[in-house]
Amino acid sequence: MPQTAWSNKRERQYEHIKSGAIKRGTNEKRAEEIAARTVNKERAQHGEARKSTKSLAEDMSPSRRGGLRSHKGSGGRTYQQLYAEASFRNIKGRSSMNKAELEKVLGRH
Template structure:
């Protein structure tokens, strides 16, 4: 299990409270907060995993997600040829499939 810094824990608590105030369930608020903290840790290079295994925050526009997140989402949607697509192609294929 990954040990978070005190700063990471404070960020998690702040984001979780914010999500709860917006009407999210406890589980959803914790998931959003954890994903956000972990993404920030990856961005800062504080984790060995440089890419995400997820599909990104579902409340985030496709254009704001990483190519890795879009490829994972395309895989969930069984979009063929996704490994050869650039970001714009992935976004178009995902929108067409939805």
């Protein structure tokens, strides 16, 4: 899924992330999605993308984070990340939920 807007470096980064996800047992479609989102986030944080959101710009870069927010390590994902996924999934009542409730409803506890 490398895009024409990506540099050679970003294409290599995409392939590296995708192959790593596949080695960990992620199916190919999900691995492509993870890789594309990661590369696009890196591009936005480094000013290579046309648009960027405030929360994206302030968030820790995926390469630095490494695994700090994956699974339950260091408290798991942030409230903003959980809320964004709940919003994407169109979960009702998400605005009144706290972090633990969002984790539970998203099935990530």
